[in-house]
Amino acid sequence: MTDAAAALSPMEAAQQPKGLTRAFAYAALLAMSFVMLYPLLWMISSSFKPENEIFSTGSLIPETFTADAYRRGWNGLSVSFGWMFLNSAVISVLAVVGNLMSCSMAAYAFTRLQFKGRKFWFALMLGTMMLPQHAVLIPQYLMFLNFGWVNTILPLVVPKFLAIDAFFIFLMVQFFRGIPRELDEAALMDGAGPLRIFFRIILPLSMPVLATAAVFSFIWTWDDFFAPLIYLNDIEKYTAQLGLRTFVDATAQSDWGALLAMSTLTVLPIFVLFVMFQRLLIEGVATTGMKR
């Protein structure tokens, strides 16, 4: 996967807008970028302002710089935000592990193994990608309630080990198809079994798609609000998202500084991943139409 944007063909170069058009395009894009980023920058800068300064000025640079809002927010609920970040991290990491394992196994079966009913199951897999979660939500909840899993992380994590996010299977199927079959056939001749081929050939060659799936999987789980909302009841079990939403109620918006500080912190891990894997994420969206 190379970035087509980097190099311009001679024709494209010749078609580049000149003079005024060019200046206008840049002005429009810069203005647009500013409008897009302003709320985020405001959130970050306000989190470092003293409370009385937040609404008195729209300036992005704090006159008095203080991290006090972070201290107030961090301990603003009966359970520290640190604990809830840890909960979020555990759930998100387990989701990544589960998705990578179960989805790569399924994708391997669909692309490399011969077995009866393969096409049927593949079609069914594509079908499940279309089915909105709402159709299965309530029976899933009742089932987990029966298992005694409500108010534990199990309903949030176990489904990932059962390849519930069929989208990632689809993503990996696309990638595995591009790996030359000669490689596994040669290994087969050497007496390697399916397990060995999977671990020694397919997975090592699939790092790009595994990384894409891992990053998206982490971000989506980190950001998820609905599943933790219905499955986690005790505040000690809350994820950062749930904590933040509880904090909105608790402060009744009287402490905007602390609220914005904690908001900034919950977005921070995603922002770090975005900076680190920006190209991977954008290519993932461009090639598969991944949303969000």
Add this chain to the structure above:
Amino acid sequence: MSVNEAPLYRAPLWLRFKGQLAGYGFLSPWLIGLFALTLGPAVSSLYLSMTDYSLMSSPRWVGADNYVRIASDDPRFRAAMNVTFTYVLLSVPLKLIFALAIAVLLNKGLKGLNWFRAIFYLPSLIGGSVAIAVLWRQVFASDGIINQVLMAVFNYEGPSWIANPNTAIYTLVALAVWQFGSSMIIFLAGLRQIPTDMYEAASIDGASRARQFFKITLPLLTPVIFFNAVILTIDAFKAFTPAFVISDGSGGPIDSTLFYTLYLYQEAFTNFRFGYASALAWVLVAIIAGFTALAFLSAKYWVHYDD
């Protein structure tokens, strides 16, 4: 979409048996999930949708009663439909227009494309989180950023957009439009597929830039527009978090942000009407399926597929 063709040689029998075993072995986590988490629950929720069930007693069969009540005697369902359709019909076209316009601008070979692309994509990546919904509450609050700007520029004292039932939904539309970036990236990828010699030929024939856009770019991009429109529509019907956070889970003021999924959530998890909520879920599935089918049926009139 077909899976790979069979290999050229025929493996010996023992190997083929091993193949079956290996195939189902590798597929087993997904298969268990398929039955336990998707097919089983789907059948079960269809059944529940025809019952009255609240955890207190076992489900009581009521036939089509839930569906009849949804269709004829549920003002909150109508409110939810109203809100959701307003949201879908406004946010999807606006998002498409922004995404396409910016993609076309970025595709002109300007320097800094990667920077702009990243900046415009960032809101899509984080826009669904609680933090952004919290931020949005502030942006449109009575003393929020929007009103500060209105005051500074037009000396106009804006209302509290979030607390006003006439405007609350539009703040959520704005939040959705702010996240046009991922569609923009897909448009950019589509624009790169258009051969440059088409524009070259059109330029030589003296076609203006506007004409080139409407005669070349737009028609060749219709498959991508179609794809984006379908995905965005499905996503918009399923929106939940922003409405929940902005209204404290109530869908207020006066049900003006009662998204369909929020109503469904309230029925299931605050009122514990699991039967009725299941029926609501299937109505949502039917609406989404209907919209998707309509899009595919309309495609042959406007989506350009030959080349």
